[in-house]
Structure formats: C-alpha cells, structure tokens
Amino acid sequence: MLEQTPFLLVAGIMLCLFFIVGYACRRLRLPSVLAFIIIGILLSTLMNGDGKTLHTVAEIGIVLLFFLLGLEFPLRRMMEISKRVWPAGLLDIVLNLGVGLLIALIFGLSFAMALLIGAVVYASSSSITLKMLEEKKRLASPEAEFILALLIFEDLVAPILVSFLAGLHSGGDVTTQSLVILFAKILLITAGAILIGYFGFRKLGEFMEKHMETDLMPLLAVGIALGYAGLAMALGLSEVLGAFLAGVMLSETGRSKELDHLILPVRDITLPFFFFWFGTTITFGQGIPMAGLLVALVLWSIAGKVLVGFYGGRMYGLSPRASLRAGLSLVQRGEFSAIIAALAAPAWRTFSGIYILFTALVGLLMFNKAPKWSKWANERFFKTPPPPKTGDPSTVPVNRAS
Numbered sequence: 001m002l003e004q005t006p007f008l009l010v011a012g013i014m015l016c017l018f019f020i021v022g023y024a025c026r027r028l029r030l031p032s033v034l035a036f037i038i039i040g041i042l043l044s045t046l047m048n049g050d051g052k053t054l055h056t057v058a059e060i061g062i063v064l065l066f067f068l069l070g071l072e073f074p075l076r077r078m079m080e081i082s083k084r085v086w087p088a089g090l091l092d093i094v095l096n097l098g099v100g101l102l103i104a105l106i107f108g109l110s111f112a113m114a115l116l117i118g119a120v121v122y123a124s125s126s127s128i129t130l131k132m133l134e135e136k137k138r139l140a141s142p143e144a145e146f147i148l149a150l151l152i153f154e155d156l157v158a159p160i161l162v163s164f165l166a167g168l169h170s171g172g173d174v175t176t177q178s179l180v181i182l183f184a185k186i187l188l189i190t191a192g193a194i195l196i197g198y199f200g201f202r203k204l205g206e207f208m209e210k211h212m213e214t215d216l217m218p219l220l221a222v223g224i225a226l227g228y229a230g231l232a233m234a235l236g237l238s239e240v241l242g243a244f245l246a247g248v249m250l251s252e253t254g255r256s257k258e259l260d261h262l263i264l265p266v267r268d269i270t271l272p273f274f275f276f277w278f279g280t281t282i283t284f285g286q287g288i289p290m291a292g293l294l295v296a297l298v299l300w301s302i303a304g305k306v307l308v309g310f311y312g313g314r315m316y317g318l319s320p321r322a323s324l325r326a327g328l329s330l331v332q333r334g335e336f337s338a339i340i341a342a343l344a345a346p347a348w349r350t351f352s353g354i355y356i357l358f359t360a361l362v363g364l365l366m367f368n369k370a371p372k373w374s375k376w377a378n379e380r381f382f383k384t385p386p387p388p389k390t391g392d393p394s395t396v397p398v399n400r401a402s
Contacts, residue, residue, distance in 0.1 A: 007053060018272040029135055031128040033334050034360050036272050037353065040279015058277040060226070061270030062339060063243040067225035068267060069155055070247020071256040075194065078248075081152055088146070088312025089153035095304045097122040097161075103300060107293040113348070117293075119161050120341050120352050121301055123154040125334025128360060132329070132367050143309075143326035146316045150308075150330070158336045159245075160186060163238035165343055185235045193228070193245035197252040208255045218262050224250060225263075240339065278338045281346060282353040289347045294355060301359050302366075305330040321378040328370035332363025 021039060025032040082089075101118030109117065129151060133139050163186060211217055225246045232242025250259060309327025310320075318326065333356050341352030366373075 011057075014273070014276070015269065018276075022272070031125070031131060031332075031334065031360065031364070032272075033125070033127055033275055033338075034357060036275035037279040037282075037338065037357065040276040041282050041353070042279075043276075044280040044282065054273060054277050054280070057270055058274035059239065061267060061272070061274045063225055063229045063239055064222070064263060064267035065271055065274075065335075066159060066240050066243040067221075067229075067247040068260055068263060070244040070249075071251045071260055073152075073156065073248055074251040074256070075198070075248070078156065081149055082156075085146070085149040085153050085312075085316065087315045088150055088308065089157070091312050091315075092150065092154065092308045093122070093157070095308055096301070099300060099304060100297060103296050104293065107290060107296070109293075113344075116165055116340065116344055116348075117297070117352075119165055120333070120337045120355065121297055121304075122161070123158055123333065123336040124151060124305065124330045125332045125336070125360065125363075126151045126155060128332045128334045128363070129329065129367075132364070136367070138329075138371075141325070142322040143313060143318055143329070146313050146318055146322075147309075147326050147329060149316075150312065154336070158339075159238070159241040159243075162336075162340055162343075163232065163241035165340060166236075166238040182236075185237055186241070189228075189232055189235060189237065189242065190245060193249050197249035201249050202252040202254075205254045208253045208258075212255060212258045212262075217259070218266070221250060221259050221263055222266065275335070275338060278342055278349070279353070281342070281349045289351050294351060297355060298358055298362075301333070301355075302331050302362065320382040321374050324377055325370045325374040328373060329367045330363075331359060331366050333359045 017039070018036065021035045022032045025035050097118045099118075100121030101114045104114035104117040105111070129147065133144055133147070138144055164182065208217070225243050228246035228249070229239035229242035232245075233239050250256070253259075306324075306327035309325075309330050310323045313323030313326045314320065316323075337352065337356050341349050341356070344352060
C-alpha cells in the first residue's frame with residue numbers, strides 16, 4: 001500500500017507519530033516501547049510488502065542501542081559488577097531462562113525453539129524498569145542498586161544469547177560441531193574486541209579529546225559500531241553482539257560520556273522503528289499458538305522474577321523487605337524479549353508479542369504496588385524495622401543505553 005509513497009514522506013509521518021505517542025506516554029507515565037509495538041500491530045496491514053527499508057532502519061536502531069550499552073561497560077567495570085551480582089545473575093538464568101526452556105520442552109517444542117522461548121522469558125525490561133525507578137523516585141531506595149546491577153548482568157548476557165540463538169536459527173542442523181564452531185566465533189570476535197580496545201583505543205584518549213567536538217567523531221563512532229556489527233553478521237553471529245563489543249572497545253578511550261552524547265540523538269530517532277517494525281510482524285489471523293504454554297509462561301514469569309529478586313537480593317545483602325520489593329519490580333519484559341522474538345517465525349512472534357505486552361502491563365501494576373505489598377509482607381512475616389531513608393540517587397549506577 002505504501003509502495004508508491006515517497007520514503008521521505010513516510011519517514012516524516014512516522015517520526016511525527018512517534019513524537020506524539022512518546023509525548024503522550026510521558027504524560028501518562030507509560031512505557032513508550034509498548035506503545036510503539038501496539039502502533040505497529042495496528043498499522044501492520046499498511047506495511048504489507050513494504051518492510052524492507054523499515055527493517056534496515058530498525059536494525060540500525062538496535063545496533064546503536066547495544067553500541068551505547070557497550071560504552072557503559074569498560075572492561076574494569078564489567079569485572080567489578082560481575083563479582084557482586086553473579087550469584088543473583090546465575091539464579092536469574094536458572095529460574096527464568098532455564099525453567100522457561102523446560103516449560104517449553106514439556107509442551108513439546110524442539111530444543112532450539114524452546115531455548116528461544118526461554119530467552120524471551122529471561123530478561124526484564126531495562127528501559128521500563130529504569131523509567132519506573134525514576135518516576136516513582138525509588139533510585140535512592142536500598143534495592144535500586146541491586147535491581148540495576150541485575151539488569152546490567154542481563155545486558156551483558158543478552159548480546160551473547162542473541163548471537164547464539166541467531167546461529168541456531170540460521171537454518172542449519174544443530175550438531176556438536178556446529179555448536180563448537182559457534183562458540184569459537186563468539187570467543188574470536190570477543191577476544192578481538194578486547195585486544196583492540198586494550199591495546200588500540202586505550203591509547204587514543206588524547207586523539208579523541210582533540211577531535212570530540214568536531215563533526216568527524218560521529219562518523220568514526222557510528223562507522224565502528226556498524227562495521228563491527230557487520231563483521232559479526234559476516235561470521236554468522238548477531239549484529240547485536242558486534243555492536244555491543246564495538247561500544248566496549250571505544251569505552252576504553254575514557255570518552256564514553258562524550259560519545260554517548262553524540263550518538264544518543266541518532267539512536268533515539270532510529271530505535272522506535274525497531275519496536276514499530278516488531279509490531280508489524282505480529283498478526284492474529286491464525287490465532288494465538290499454544291495458549292496453554294502462554295499462560296504457563298506468564299504465570300512462571302511472575303513467580304520466577306519475584307523469586308530472583310527476593311533470594312538474589314538477600315545474597316546481595318538486602319533486607320527481606322527490600323529484596324521482596326526488588327522482586328516485585330522486575331516482572332516486566334520489553335526490548336530484549338522483542339529483539340530475541342524477532343528471530344522466530346511469524347506465529348511465534350505473535351506469541352511472544354502477546355507475552356511481552358501482558359507481562360509488561362502486569363509488571364507495571366506490580367511495580368506500583370511493590371512498596372505497599374512488601375510493607376504488608378514485612379509486618380506479617382518478616383517483622384523487620386523499615387530501613388532508614390538515606391541514599392543519594394547520583395551514586396546508583398544507571399544503564400543509560402537501554
């Protein structure tokens with residue numbers, strides 16, 4: 001339907017639409033990610049056969065999202081975060097990715113498809129969670145640092161997981177040899193990024209500082225992001241992993257904040273196209289596949305995140321009340337689930353889209369009720385005194401790239 005319409009006109013209309021929807025979501029305190037997906041679902045019939053250019057723009061948005069995410073993780077910071085949060089992170093992998101995979105296997109899915117469904121179930125939404133922490137003024141709460149550290153752990157796992165799934169769903173048979181080759185490729189491109197970052201970009205801090213204010217630096221940064229993402233694709237891996245590693249490389253220059261400031265506007269323009277495009281791939285013509293599996297996964301997704309937040313928070317050193325508050329604040333799924341679901345066949349994109357929308361809405365409700373419900377549980381079961389109202393929001397690590 002849009003074949004005869006000039007692309008610039010379509011792009012202009014869509015950007016204005018994204019602005020209106022984003023502004024409305026900000027006023028209503030709703031996550032814009034869900035709104036962009038819903039708009040894509042509603043307008044999917046208009047995009048019939050016209051999604052190639054849209055997907056290209058969407059792909060650039062995802063590359064820049066993970067590139068900016070990688071900028072937040074110099075090698076030293078990744079090591080520090082992993083030392084503190086890895087017990088809770090492993091529990092998260094087992095209870096959400098692992099149990100989600102097991103539930104899918106019980107319902108008769110193949111291992112590759114079950115793993116993809118488990119990956120959709122795995123990660124909480126960084127963007128929705130951070131937005132809610134800010135709007136509800138809970139960045140200074142005792143559990144905020146733990147929540148953000150766990151999200152960062154998921155952010156580190158996600159690129160590798162997406163790349164692994166992309167390899168499994170590339171169409172070839174899954175054998176021991178293919179898995180070994182896939183892991184070897186991941187290790188190769190990761191090791192290359194570490195070596196380039198440590199021995200190359202770490203020595204270019206003075207050069208970056210000298211040229212940071214010129215119009216040349218965005219060309220270099222975006223070029224490296226797209227180039228390394230393309231290299232990952234050439235190796236049969238996901239562009240997400242390459243983009244993340246490109247950010248890690250450039251973070252070693254010590255100029256992450258300046259680079260983030262330069263690239264963030266470009267990401268904000270292109271990223272909504274991904275969620276809109278994902279929405280256009282969701283169709284309900286054939287109904288919801290395996291509704292029983294969907295219900296089981298939603299129920300476990302709620303329970304799994306509450307358990308991870310509670311027991312992971314206790315391992316992190318939080319009180320029972322703060323740990324429960326953390327668990328009740330992690331249910332919402334969002335951008336990473338959509339990225340992973342995009343690898344699936346159309347029917348399973350519909351399945352995943354409904355799952356994402358439902359868990360996000362339930363997660364928002366539980367996030368709002370978390371302080372009240374945790375207070376009730378504390379008085380009834382834990383009987384611990386409330387924590388003192390202390391803390392500085394500026395000391396809490398913030399995952400800006402998500």
